[in-house]
Each structure stands twice: as structure tokens, then as C-alpha cells.
Amino acid sequence: MTGVITLNEAGHYVIEWWAVTQSSTANTATAFSLSSSLGDIIQGMSPVKAGQLSGFGIIDVTAAPVTVTLTNATGGTIYFPSNAAVQAGMMVSGFTTAFGGRMSQTSTFNVPGDVAPIEMPLAVTATESVNVDYSVPNAITIEQAGIYRVDISFVGAISGIGMPSQNFAIGLYRNGLVTPESGLIQTVAMVENQYTTFAVSNYVRFEQGDVLRLGVSTAPDDVTVFFPVTGPGVTLMVQRVM
């Protein structure tokens, strides 16, 4: 038993505590301090040796993990009362978030027909993002495990097909373009040279380090996809909800 609490995720943490004491060997005020591995020392004090004292603190974690303890800061040994069944309590409330997104920038994109999905170029990152990583090109890497809302949108037109319409699919792939995420792939019979909109959303549990990409495929013919004149044609947005 070490009394160490480990804050595993970046965020804001509110910590509240109370303790009852019977006596101490110190000639000073009775004190406990919230001490963190970041160097925080946030004290709560009582001028007397016997009684209840309480305190609170806010710990701001930008690089997890951070450890926290409630420490005897009295300068002497504290005696807990024998007639109190509970001698101390602590509550930690943490608030963290993760969100981000990628968007396409290209005006046209060639998709070969009748082959495995290929990676959709998503060169532009969301204007604001927190706790997601963009170091893998065209991908979003999850930094915090949790449940995320995922939104995929597509607007484009295809040309080059031999029939009036042809199936075109877009989906979310995790850690390689092998299997699309359940509920996050959509296939539409696109009519040649007509703009078509895809929209698909779901809530998915991601793990730390998951690399998310969009894959596109079509069959049977090779197609050229034409995207909007301005603005992104394809977007992938993720937002942690739990």
C-alpha cells in the first residue's frame, strides 16, 4: 500500500479531501498536503491537533502520467482517533477531452476498380484538435483510449465508368486497410458525373495508438473522382465522448 494515485490522462483534476486527527507530536499546526510529481504542494491546515481538517487542489496534467499523494505535512507523527471509523476521505474529479479531424484537399482522385481499398488522401487537419496525433500522413492516431463519435462525409462525382452507375465505397479502417469498422462503411451506386453525398457516423471504442484512415474502393471500372471546387470533399472527424 503506497497511497499513490496515478492520473493517466492529460486533463484538469479537482481533488478534495478531509481527515480527522486525535493528536500529533509536532508543535506546529496540523497539516496535510496534496503533493504531485509535477511539484505541486497544496496544503490544508488546522490550528489545533484534534479535529477535522480539509483541503482541495487543482492539478493540471499536460503530460501524463502524474502521481498524487495526500501527505502528512505536520512535521511530526499524526495520530488518528480510535473512535472514528473513517479517518480520511478523498475525491478526484478529472476532466479530459480528445478530438480532431482530417479533410481532403484534392480536386480529383483516381480510384482503381476491382482492387482492395486504397487510402483516401486527407492532407488537411482540423482547425482545432486536442490529444490526437497527425504524424502518420492522411491518418489520425488516437492518444487516449475511450469511446469516440466518428463522422465521415463525402461529396464527389465519378467518371470513367462503362455503365450508368457503379458502386463506390468509403469506410473507416483501423491499423491498416484490411477490415472496415463495423457501421462505418457506406457503399453507394454512383451515377456518372453526378455529385453524390455520403454521410456515416457511429460511436466506437478506440485504444491508444490506433491509426485511423479512410479507405475507398470501387468496381468494376477505374474511376476518377471529382471533388467540390472549394472546400473539402471528404472529412473524417473524431471526438471522444467517454
Add this chain to the structure above:
Amino acid sequence: MSDIFLQLQLTTGGTILAGAPVLFNQPLYSFGNIDTIP
């Protein structure tokens, strides 16, 4: 936004030396990615 919660109690009594941490022995509630070393 995601929330993390932890609630702990101390019921073992006794003494605590100067500079030593409170060894909370009773986890009452835990939600999210936060750890206590039991």
C-alpha cells in the same frame, strides 16, 4: 469531454509519520483511466 472519478477512504486508523502519505485502503468508486496502488 470525458470524465474521470475516484473516491477513497481511510479506515485503518493508527498513525502517520511526518512526510508519509495517507494510505487510503478503501476504494469506494472509480470511473475512467485512473489508478490507485492498493
